[in-house]
Amino acid sequence: MIADLTCAGETRRVLVIDDDARVRQALRALITSSEGLVLAGEASSASDALRADEDLVPDVVLLDLLLPSASDGLAVIHGLVARGREVVALSIRVGLRTAALEAGATAFVEKGVTPEALLDVLRGGAPMNGRAIPSW
DSSP: OOOOOGGGTOOEEEEEEOSOHHHHHHHHHHHHTSTTEEEEEEESSHHHHHHHHHHHOOSEEEEESOOSSTTHHHHHHHHHHHTTOEEEEEESOGGGHHHHHHHTOSEEEETTOOHHHHHHHHHTOSOOOTTEEEOO
């Protein structure tokens, strides 16, 4: 389960991984304007994601499951979890939920969920509603 660090007045560092520059831009704007979160960095591929994680050491990784290779997203989850990272899997395909959680993701969020619900997941807040699907 994601620890709720924001209630202790701490800030969670978020690494965003998505191959679509427009999605990264929107997530950047959302995260940088939100209390309790700071953008640690961004990556657009599986190999860049693992390097960025090693360099930036984020608290939580927001990972698009549909990176260019169909298996890249799940492979990245395995690599990040092995490093002790909390991973929030993000996808337009809700059918990937089970695979993402079995790979070790802390939560699964469907793209298109409300910004407030996504921020709650990233902050480690209360259980989600709508299309944000936590693993707990």
